[in-house]
Amino acid sequence: MNCRRRHEFAALCCYNGTMLQWVLHQWLRQTAHQKVMESVAAAAQQVRDGATEPEADETSEPTPPCDIALLFALQIEAAGILDAAPHLTTLRNATFVEHLGAWQKKQIVVAECGVGQKAAAQATADVIALHQPQWVVSAGFAGALVEELPRGHMLMPDVIVDEEGSESSVGFNLSAEALAQSPKLHVGKLLTVNEVVRTAEQKRALAERYQAVAVDMETAAIARVCREQKTRFLSIRIISDALDDELPLEIEALMQPGTLARKAGRLAGALWNRPSSVKDMWQLREDAIKYADRLAKFLRGVLPQLPGHVGNLE
Numbered sequence: 302m303n304c305r306r307r308h309e310f311a312a313l314c315c316y317n318g319t320m321l322q323w324v325l326h327q328w329l330r331q332t333a334h335q336k337v338m339e340s341v342a343a344a345a346q347q348v349r350d351g352a353t354e355p356e357a358d359e360t361s362e363p364t365p366p367c368d369i370a371l372l373f374a375l376q377i378e379a380a381g382i383l384d385a386a387p388h389l390t391t392l393r394n395a396t397f398v399e400h401l402g403a404w405q406k407k408q409i410v411v412a413e414c415g416v417g418q419k420a421a422a423q424a425t426a427d428v429i430a431l432h433q434p435q436w437v438v439s440a441g442f443a444g445a446l447v448e449e450l451p452r453g454h455m456l457m458p459d460v461i462v463d464e465e466g467s468e469s470s471v472g473f474n475l476s477a478e479a480l481a482q483s484p485k486l487h488v489g490k491l492l493t494v495n496e497v498v499r500t501a502e503q504k505r506a507l508a509e510r511y512q513a514v515a516v517d518m519e520t521a522a523i524a525r526v527c528r529e530q531k532t533r534f535l536s537i538r539i540i541s542d543a544l545d546d547e548l549p550l551e552i553e554a555l556m557q558p559g560t561l562a563r564k565a566g567r568l569a570g571a572l573w574n575r576p577s578s579v580k581d582m583w584q585l586r587e588d589a590i591k592y593a594d595r596l597a598k599f600l601r602g603v604l605p606q607l608p609g610h611v612g613n614l615e
Contacts, residue, residue, distance in 0.1 A: 366408050366432075367401075367408050367409065367410050367432035367433065367434040367435070368407040368408045368409060368434065368435050368436065368607070368609055369407050369408075369409050369410070369434055369435065369436045369437075369438060369604055369607060370409070370410040370412060370428045370429075370432060370434035370436070370437045370438070371409060371410070371411045371412065371438050371440050371600070372412050372414050372421065372424065372425060372428065372437060372438065372439050372440065372519070372523055373411070373412065373413055373414065373440055373441045374413070374414055374415060374416045374417075374420075374421070374441055374518065374519050375413065375415075375416065375441070376398070376413050377586075377589045377590070377593060378440065378441035378442055378589075378593055378596070379400075379411050379413060379440075379441075379593070380589075380590060380593040380594075381593040381594040381595070381596055381597025381598070382404065382411055382593075382597045382600065383400060383411065384594075384597075385404070385597055385601070386400075386402060386403075386404040386409075386411075388402055389401060389402035389404070389409075389411065390402055394427065394431075395427070396414075396415075396420070396423045396424045396427050397412045397413055397414050397415070397424035397427065397428070398412070398413040399411065399412045399413075399428070400412075404604070405601055405604045405605050406605060407604055407605065407607075409604070410428060410432050410434065412424055412428050414519065416518055416519070417495065417518055417519065418463075418493060418495065418518065418519060418521065418522035419522070420519075421439075421518075421519035421520075421522040421523050422522040422523070422525065422526050425437065425522070425523045425526040425527065426526050426530070429526070429527075429530045429532055434532065435532075435533060435607075435609035436532075436533045436534070436535070436607050436609065437523065437527050437532050437533070437534050438534075438535055438536065438537060438600075439519060439520040439523040439524065439534070439535075439536040439537075439538075440536070440537050440538065440596065440600065441517065441519070441538060441539075441596070442517070442538065442539060442540075442541035442589075442592060442596075443456060443491065443515040443516060443517040443538035443539070443540055443541065444498055444504065444515060444516045444517070444540070444541065444542045444546075445504070445514070445515055445540050445542065445543050445544050446492070446504050446505070446507055446508035446513055446514055446515055446516055446544065447508055447514045447515075447544060448543075448544050449487070449514070450487055450514055450515060450540045450543070450544075451540065451543050452540055452541065452542060452543050452546070452592075453485070453539065453540065453592065453595060454485045454486070454487060454539070454540045455485060455486045455487065455537065455538070455539055455540070455596075455599055456487050456488075456489065456491065456514065456515050456536075456537075456538045456539075456540060457473065457475065457486065457487070457488055457535065457536065457537055457538075458471060458488070458489060458490060458491035458515070458520070458536050458538070459471050459472075459473060459474060459488050459489065459490070460489075460490040460491070461490075461491050461493065461520055461521050461524045461536070462490055462491070462492050462493070462511050462513060462521065463492070463493050463494075463521040464492075464493075464494055464495060466511075467521070468490075469521075469524050469525070469528060471524070471534065471535055471536065473535045474488075475488055487514065489513070489514035489515070490511070490512060490513040490514055491513060491514070491515050491516070491517060491520055491536060491538065492507060492511045492513035492515070492516045492517075492521075493516070493517055493518060493519065493520050493521030493522065494507070494516055494517075494518060495518070496518075497518075497548065498516050499547060499548040500547050500548075501544060501545045501546070501547055504516070504544055505544070515538060515540065517538060520536045520538075523536075524536070533609075537596070537599065537600060537603065539592050539595060539596040539599070541588075541589070541592050
């Protein structure tokens with residue numbers, strides 16, 4: 302059975318997005334897409350030239366080679382890649398689930414880290430220790446904090462900020478020409494928070510306070526660990542809910558910590574209290590799958606542009 306069909310409950314728990322019916326038809330015209338990829342390659346080269354290589358530990362055991370580690374909070378966010386690369390090997394580690402193998406002529410690790418900064422930080426540290434990736438990419442869904450980011454548009458943040466106001470620059474700058482050719486691709490500040498942002502009122506307040514254009518729950522923690530480990534980092538997020546979109550109230554209960562069984566119990570209680578939420582949750586699932594596919598399509602174009610190679614995959 303297709304992996305996206307096997308994980309419907311994970312989709313129901315998907316955060317930061319009302320994920321209404323998919324309305325975008327084509328990502329970019331071919332000519333514009335090529336200009337974006339050329340700009341991505343140039344920006345990635347700048348990051349590589351300015352990064353410090355991590356020091357080798359002569360006492361450590363050899364680790365599996367890895368060009369790129371793609372870190373997602375939930376499997377539904379990674380579903381597009383997992384469907385496009387069905388031959389990846391899946392392993393369950395103490396802090397994350399990983400899928401290993403070749404995709405787009407790169408050796409990749411697709412890691413499901415869990416929701417929130419604590420889970421993301423621990424998984425990032427473990428992925429780096431295990432695989433020494435040349436790049437770490439924080440990928441997945443994000444919620445828009447400004448009207449200029451509709452659902453389905455891509456964000457490659459140039460600045461990451463957390464709720465304490467700590468900012469870090471990604472150092473990944475796309476050219477003005479590439480952005481002009483790509484109206485569905487944006488650059489701006491991404492805010493990472495500790496709780497689900499459910500309402501339009503909350504989003505506007507966060508935009509005013511932090512001057513950010515979008516919000517997620519993991520990227521700041523991932524960026525911080527990469528900075529400490531001297532590992533090249535970037536973030537690619539697809540906008541899953543627009544500024545005025547609001548999550549169903551039941552999502553807050555589902556996102557609380559707890560076991561899968563406990564979350565299932567909360568879901569059952571939510572459905573009992575508001576039977577109409579079944580339709581809302583099913584719509585989340587259907588549209589989350591579409592956003593994951595769109596994100597995978599964009600990553601398919603970006604990953605080959607990232608410099609560095611651990612092996613010959615021609």
